[in-house]
Amino acid sequence: MVDQVVDQIVEQGKSFITGQQTSHSRSTRTRLRREAGLQKAHNRNMIRAYVTISGKVQGVFFRAHTENKANTLGNITGWVANEADGTVKIVAEGPENKINDLVDWCYSGPSGAQVEKVEVVREPYTGEYEDFAIRY
Numbered sequence: 001m002v003d004q005v006v007d008q009i010v011e012q013g014k015s016f017i018t019g020q021q022t023s024h025s026r027s028t029r030t031r032l033r034r035e036a037g038l039q040k041a042h043n044r045n046m047i048r049a050y051v052t053i054s055g056k057v058q059g060v061f062f063r064a065h066t067e068n069k070a071n072t073l074g075n076i077t078g079w080v081a082n083e084a085d086g087t088v089k090i091v092a093e094g095p096e097n098k099i100n101d102l103v104d105w106c107y108s109g110p111s112g113a114q115v116e117k118v119e120v121v122r123e124p125y126t127g128e129y130e131d132f133a134i135r136y
Contacts, residue, residue: 001084049099051090053106062088063134065110070132073098077129110125
């Protein structure tokens with residue numbers, strides 16, 4: 001959102017950041033500053049997690065249940081896929097508390113799964129994905 005606001009202003013040939021005179025009204029400048037500040041605060045709580053789940057996790061609808069769980073939790077984007085080595089891999093982005101809830105769910109997974117190991121690597125949020133989906 002911050003980048004979109006900055007891009008919008010730059011495209012118009014204005015310089016909001018340096019404080020040069022713009023044709024935006026005072027209320028518009030205030031709104032843009034507020035939106036930029038809210039987005040910065042929002043991104044501080046956003047993370048990306050790479051999750052690898054081992055055990056009997058393929059052939060038990062782990063991907064479908066993961067997609068459903070991510071969508072039920074809301075505000076989670078990324079993907080889930082079966083790997084050739086028999087694991088399930090998840091790349092998920094979203095609010096840290098919701099990502100933590102998704103990771104916690106992975107330790108049990110759907111009823112037919114027998115999870116032996118969950119590996120999690122957390123990284124900074126990138127905003128790369130628009131939704132959460134199964135990759136084939």
